[in-house]
Amino acid sequence: MTDPLKKRRRRSRLMTYGAVAVALGLTAAGVSVAQAAATPPTLSFVAATSKVTAERYNYDGEIYFSFDLGLHVIAGKDPLEIWAKRTGYDKPIVAERTVVKNGKKTKVALPAGMVTDFSGLKDFTTISIADQAGRVVTEYKTSFCGNTWSSGRTRPDAPAANPYPTSCGDYNPFTLGAVWGVQAGWDAAVADQPRLADGQEFDLPVGEYTATATVNPVYRELFGIPQNQATAKVEVSVVDAETDRAGLARAKAADARVAAVEKPDEHSIHTAEGDAKRQVSAYVPELRAPAKRPTPLKATPKGGPRPDLRSLPAWEISLSTEDGKTYVNFGATVWNAGTSPLLVDGFRRTGTDLMDAYQYFFDAKGNQVGSRPAGTMEWDPREGHLHWHFTDFAQYNLLDSTQKLAVRSGKEAFCLANTDAVDFTIPNAKWRPENTDLSTSCGANTVIAVREVLDIGNGDTYSQYRPGQSFEITDLPNGTYYIQTLANPENKLAELDTTNNSSLRQIILGGTPDKRTLTVPPVHGIKG
Incomplete structure (x- = not known):
């Protein structure tokens, strides 16, 4: 965090x-x-x-x-309503205005150059x-x-x-x-x-x-x-x-x-106003998890809506030094492009700082229809955290030029929160999500259950500005490496597609041991 x-x-x-x-x-x-x-x-x-x-x-x-x-x-x-979208990172942004004519909504393209x-x-x-x-x-x-x-x-x-x-x-x-x-x-x-x-x-x-x-x-x-x-x-x-x-x-x-x-971002803390529920969205789960596991626990349904976790390329990549060691810092985002929110409830094991986590499923009308075990949640007592982390959401790896593991990030558990609007133009995207900050998303040490949600169209971003959440590269040789952002690493979460769970961002390390250099080539034409 x-x-x-x-x-x-x-x-x-x-x-x-x-x-x-x-x-x-x-x-x-x-x-x-x-x-x-x-x-x-x-x-x-x-x-x-x-x-x-x-x-x-x-x-x-x-x-x-x-x-x-x-x-x-x-x-x-x-209302004034404008939709802006690009079909690829190397494509221009196309914007349309929603206009009401004779009681019906139509989309009208905005002139070129208004949205860049x-x-x-x-x-x-x-x-x-x-x-x-x-x-x-x-x-x-x-x-x-x-x-x-x-x-x-x-x-x-x-x-x-x-x-x-x-x-x-x-x-x-x-x-x-x-x-x-x-x-x-x-x-x-x-x-x-x-x-x-x-x-x-x-x-x-x-x-x-x-x-x-x-x-x-x-x-x-x-x-x-x-x-x-x-x-x-x-x-x-x-x-x-x-x-x-x-x-x-x-x-x-x-x-x-x-x-x-x-501008809520990267797990900033703020007090959210009440959420205005969109009529087009079928999924409006309460933020509070039930105090105990439902009995009996329904199995994972064979079909129906699912989240689709997708990893974005790492961004805001930089070098830092601390106590004589050198680190690569980066931001990493996993977002939900699916047809259902990712909803994970944690149930505390009595007297411990560990919870059993379950993923829940909904039908097209938003009714809960099943669940499955999804790993664990653990209490993080470190300053700046002090909340419950879901342990099976993502993993960050530094791969060498042959794309074999060189360093694994110390960041291994996550508090899910809707920090970034990645694509609000997809069906049922949640435009005004409730859990955008840690105080509402990840619970205190006095709770017995917690609910963490990643809504449709939203991303969860972590910026790596602490040694435990970055790659130590002090003794790594110069050369080409890849930052891998990997969602659902153990496949404990059920989703629509697992082929888009990994993204790679190339970096080039150079310089001398006392003064390392970092080059980050653009990806899809984006330098971020």
Whole structure:
């Protein structure tokens, strides 16, 4: 497991705003709340408030900038829904918009160039920031996908639940398909900071500014945003904040928690909101496992829905050293492309830190129809873990140039959680999974049973940033090696297909014993 506050990509903080704040934004944009409810446009673009304060922390030259303009999009009488998919990693992403015509849903292709990755609609917004003299100090474009944990209902007649995912799906470089959406009458925050290279941070000096955010013309026309509602201005006061180390730490922790909620990844910890169940999904199992084994235990059904575990190539590969030893660190993802969730219940052996694990099966209507033994779960008492690990989910191996085992990773047990949206366009994909964090997925040492689930379309990612979860290569000779991610290594889990359980990622070790080098060739054209 990784520290949820360690090695996180910079994300825009999409804060939660209530209906009152959104109503203020609507009024500022020249549309009354009554008018908005009576004749809402397809999309509205608003600012929640006309003035914000941005806090700039400076501790011995270490700058941290907390910035949020409060920009939102609000869907009209119908949801905004976009499906983006690629048929292969070397193929372009094709995006379609779901349009309601005469009460029926149809898919309409978006113009080429609008979607080039899984971060959302490219260059949706232009943001220009000027100083008090009116001089533009920075201008940039931001993308928009609509998915966010902080979305809220903005008018009384809007639907009660939001079915859309909570993140854009752009974290994993091997994402295949994403669904982006804004529920009818609900809002979605708009990114207000540029996407910068790793290690770079967005910053403004202390002072007074005016930020002008505009939806770019191609999207105004496509989504029917009235021209007089396509621009929002926000006064920004950048102030010196607390400069003590504790104050800086609090600010970073607060923003990291929001970022983790907005972009759940690699077993980040967050508090999940209630899940809006999708009508198209037949599988909505409760997260809590039964306290004891069902009696009698039904056998594995011969047919019916099954999970299909697939391994993605290793990613975010790097070298590290500790205590004179050298390690290869990497991220590894196993995802479920099947017709059923992978659901494993663990039942504790009384007085021990071991559970017996069982895989459960469901029919097409979501009824439980059978189960089978699936190995064990064990309590992991190490700092940063402190939860139950399923021991038969995956295995990581470093293979030599002949693809024979050279080193086996110390990571041998896993807490299942839906950390990555790998392909939400496949049938019955779970767009808003419940178990996205360890606190709800893997249990405490005081439980007698635990349920771990990998839903359809979702992946479970582990980043290897600890010696026990990486390959030690201190004494390995230079040369070509392969990182193998292997799902269901002992075939204890029943699934649709086991031929796609293994993936290989080539790496090349070089250099000297005191200064090793690492080369990672692209796979399928992807460098991640």
